[in-house]
Amino acid sequence: MGQRMTRRQVDEGLELYAQKNYDAAIKKWTTALPKMKDNRLRFSTLGHLASASRDRGRNKDYLVHAVQQIDIAHELDDNVLRAQAYLNLSRANEMLADYFKAVSYSRLAIQYSQTTDSIQGYALLVMADSYIGLCNFPKVLECLDKSLYISHESEDHLMEIQVLNTMGKVFLALKDFPKALAFQRRAHELALSNAVYAGEQNANISAKFVRLTKLKLATPLRLMGDLQGATKCVEEAMRSASSLGDRPVQAKCLVCLGDIQRSQNNNEVACKKYEAAIQMLQDMNDRYSSTLAMLGLVKTLLAPDTHTQMASEILATALSTATSMGNKLMQARCHLLNERILTSDNQLEDARQAFEIAQRLYREIDLICTICKEPMGMYPDQIQILTCTHIFHERCILNLLQRWTYEAQSCPKCNKSVLHSRSYIALSLF
Numbered sequence: 001m002g003q004r005m006t007r008r009q010v011d012e013g014l015e016l017y018a019q020k021n022y023d024a025a026i027k028k029w030t031t032a033l034p035k036m037k038d039n040r041l042r043f044s045t046l047g048h049l050a051s052a053s054r055d056r057g058r059n060k061d062y063l064v065h066a067v068q069q070i071d072i073a074h075e076l077d078d079n080v081l082r083a084q085a086y087l088n089l090s091r092a093n094e095m096l097a098d099y100f101k102a103v104s105y106s107r108l109a110i111q112y113s114q115t116t117d118s119i120q121g122y123a124l125l126v127m128a129d130s131y132i133g134l135c136n137f138p139k140v141l142e143c144l145d146k147s148l149y150i151s152h153e154s155e156d157h158l159m160e161i162q163v164l165n166t167m168g169k170v171f172l173a174l175k176d177f178p179k180a181l182a183f184q185r186r187a188h189e190l191a192l193s194n195a196v197y198a199g200e201q202n203a204n205i206s207a208k209f210v211r212l213t214k215l216k217l218a219t220p221l222r223l224m225g226d227l228q229g230a231t232k233c234v235e236e237a238m239r240s241a242s243s244l245g246d247r248p249v250q251a252k253c254l255v256c257l258g259d260i261q262r263s264q265n266n267n268e269v270a271c272k273k274y275e276a277a278i279q280m281l282q283d284m285n286d287r288y289s290s291t292l293a294m295l296g297l298v299k300t301l302l303a304p305d306t307h308t309q310m311a312s313e314i315l316a317t318a319l320s321t322a323t324s325m326g327n328k329l330m331q332a333r334c335h336l337l338n339e340r341i342l343t344s345d346n347q348l349e350d351a352r353q354a355f356e357i358a359q360r361l362y363r364e365i366d367l368i369c370t371i372c373k374e375p376m377g378m379y380p381d382q383i384q385i386l387t388c389t390h391i392f393h394e395r396c397i398l399n400l401l402q403r404w405t406y407e408a409q410s411c412p413k414c415n416k417s418v419l420h421s422r423s424y425i426a427l428s429l430f
């Protein structure tokens with residue numbers, strides 16, 4: 001009798017969750033869990049708790065639930081459950097910016113998954129996001145290419161939206177803003193059309209993707225000078241996130257609002273937005289986004305040239321977080337900001353050294369265009385990614401390819417043909 005009751009509690013939790021009564025749902029599941037004797041029911045309830053924690057930004061809880069799922073999967077010696085649990089474990093580690101662990105666990109998820117389930121595609125997405133964290137862009141593209149193929153084969157639009165989002169993130173990191181915007185627009189359009197066709201049952205999840213993709217439009221719009229468009233996107237995403245208590249999106253909206261205010265020289269307002277965002281993101285243990293917010297705050301503090309001391313202190317924290325994550329691109333950006341501080345303080349020799357460290361980091365992550373020998377992603381520029389996943393300045397590679405014969409069009413780095421190889425990513429935008 002007790003087991004029937006716990007099963008009912010789990011279902012009641014699901015109903016509460018669908019009614020957007022999240023905390024009550026989490027409470028139901030948490031109370032029911034210790035009374036459960038059936039391991040499979042425990043596993044699925046932990047899965048509900050894992051998704052709920054993830055949606056609320058409770059990333060450490062997410063990790064704990066995933067670890068408990070792994071134990072059950074091993075106890076039952078069930079590979080289907082193992083694949084699901086490893087996928088959760090990899091995503092939790094990615095969100096906590098433990099990228100090496102995230103990559104290993106997504107490998108395990110793929111290893112235990114069946115060829116027909118969508119877990120492979122989602123595990124590849126986690127891997128791609130983790131490789132962005134580690135600034136290994138060719139690996140990001142390799143994973144996204146496979147994931148996009150799976151999303152097309154299985155007609156999984158939510159997977160496709162995430163591939164496009166991550167692709168936008170790649171171009172944003174490389175400072176090719178028009179391409180970043182093009183990918184985020186595609187993702188948003190797909191999220192909108194998906195929401196139209198999604199049934200009542202999936203209304204929550206499709207609304208979440210509409211909100212998320214709208215937010216992701218804001219940064220490339222702002223960087224291309226459309227502050228009004230960027231503000232509109234953030235405000236709409238913020239409204240939707242606030243009404244549902246979607247804390248991860250709320251925090252990221254605050255960072256974007258800080259960026260927009262900074263672009264308009266409203267430095268005091270910008271600082272307040274960044275500070276609120278950093279607080280929330282640190283609560284969620286989101287080291288990646290909190291470092292981005294810290295860099296925004298440093299730029300704001302440097303604008304009037306009066307708060308250099310405070311800017312230096314925050315920059316030191318940002319640099320140590322970027323280093324602990326293994327993110328060399330963010331480290332390079334910290335050193336470039338430090339160069340600015342040192343130059344304004346007339347410490348020219350130290351400034352030159354900071355610039356050299358930044359350049360060395362760009363070389364280490366292979367972000368030097370082998371054609372012109374200049375770094376990519378340091379200044380806004382158009383970037384072209386070849387089907388072999390090698391990256392160049394667009395003008396450099398186009399110049400080179402135009403000079404060659406049709407047959408000889410191959411990548412200057414790996415010699416693979418540009419024309420005859422297949423890449424879903426390379427073809428997805430144009």
Ligand SMILES: [Zn+2]
Nearest residue numbers: 369372393396
């Ligand atoms: Zn170049």
Ligand SMILES: [Zn+2]
Nearest residue numbers: 388390411414
């Ligand atoms: Zn190549």
